Amino acid sequence: MPTPELSIIVPFYNEAENVGELLxxxxxxxxxxxxxxxxxxxxDGTTDILRAESGVRTVLFPANRGQSAALYAGLRRAxxxxxxxxxxxxxxxxADIPALVAALAQADLACGWRRNRRDTWNRRAASRIAxxxxxxxxxxxxxDTGCSLKALRREHVDLLVPxxxxxxxxxxxMRNAGLRLVEVPVNHRPRLRGVSKYTIGxxxxxxxxxxxxxxxxxKRQIRFPVGVLDPAPGDHA
Numbered sequence: 156m157p158t159p160e161l162s163i164i165v166p167f168y169n170e171a172e173n174v175g176e177l178l179x180x181x182x183x184x185x186x187x188x189x190x191x192x193x194x195x196x197x198x199d200g201t202t203d204i205l206r207a208e209s210g211v212r213t214v215l216f217p218a219n220r221g222q223s224a225a226l227y228a229g230l231r232r233a234x235x236x237x238x239x240x241x242x243x244x245x246x247x248x249x250a251d252i253p254a255l256v257a258a259l260a261q262a263d264l265a266c267g268w269r270r271n272r273r274d275t276w277n278r279r280a281a282s283r284i285a286x287x288x289x290x291x292x293x294x295x296x297x298x299d300t301g302c303s304l305k306a307l308r309r310e311h312v313d314l315l316v317p318x319x320x321x322x323x324x325x326x327x328x329m330r331n332a333g334l335r336l337v338e339v340p341v342n343h344r345p346r347l348r349g350v351s352k353y354t355i356g357x358x359x360x361x362x363x364x365x366x367x368x369x370x371x372x373x374k375r376q377i378r379f380p381v382g383v384l385d386p387a388p389g390d391h392a
Contacts, residue, residue, distance in 0.1 A: 161188040161256065162235030162309070166225030167205065167243035168195040174204045177245050178211065184249040191233050192243075193225040223321035226303075230312045238312065240322075242303040248342040255306040255339050263311060263334035266297050266326055267304030267341035295327040296336065304341050316372065320365040331373045 163181055167174060174192075181190055190211045194202045196219035205213050214228050230238055237256055241247040251267060258265035300323050307329070314332045315321060321328075326336055 159187070159189040159235040161185060161237050161239065162191055162233035163188050163239045163241070163249075163252065164191045164193065164226060164229035164233055165241055165243045166193045166195055166222055166229065167197060167201050168219060168222075168225070169197045169199040169201060170243045170245075171197070171200040171204055173243060173245045174201055174208075177243060177249070178208060180249040181252075182210075184252050188239075188252075189233065189235050191229045193229040195219050195221070195225040221319050223319050224317070226322050227315065227317045230309075230315070233309060233312075236309055237306060238309050239306045240303055244346055246344050246346055247302075247304045248344060251304060251339070251341040252306075254341070255304060258337050258339050259306055259308065261335070262337035263308065264326060264329045264336045265306040266300070266336060266338050267302045268297075268299035268338050269302050269343035270340040272343050295324075295330050297326040297338065299338075300324070300326055302341065302343075318368075320369075324365070324369045327369060327373060331376060332378060 163185060165177070165181070170177075178190065178192070181188070191214065192205050192208070192211050193214040194205055194216060196216045202215060205211065205215075212232065214225075214232055216225065216228075226240055230240070237259060239252050239255060241249065241252070247267070255265040255267060303322065305325060307325075311329065311332075311334065314334075315325065315328060330336055
């Protein structure tokens, strides 16, 4: 089976009302892409819908593990040379994917930033505060890490450390590894169907705890020179 140029990773958790339409939009925007759909232990019929979809590689969790676990599993399963991540709730616009992929010509990680955020005022305000605090702690230079639309090359998936909350700190981990980051303005849509899985208070408490942990990790993480860990010529597994 030939290696695809592009893999699109989408985590779903109780998004039965959004799955079909979002997959159709992804196919329309990127008809040749591999789609990796991760069902994060859904209980509303999402799993059955994904099983019935043809041409979609599925990863099925028996129980809910969270967005970071779903994204990481999808990235590990993906075969494309470039991997793109987006949310399964329909608020990210698949039409923005080609622009993110094109931005990798000048960078190693392309991060979407939601130019016109279509959320409630209190959710937008909480996000602005969280982004300012995160930048002060980690200096990752990204204005909107909460935007799930991101693109990276598959070989850089090895730089990620799986933990709950990873999806908010991908830019920090990549920048700490010496990679180049670029931001791309993207469309943001209101949630039309289904219910958000996050609360502002719960996200804030987890975010503060994670900031201390990631800050420690970035200071202690070992950065190897490029190529040092690659097998030498003549080495055998």
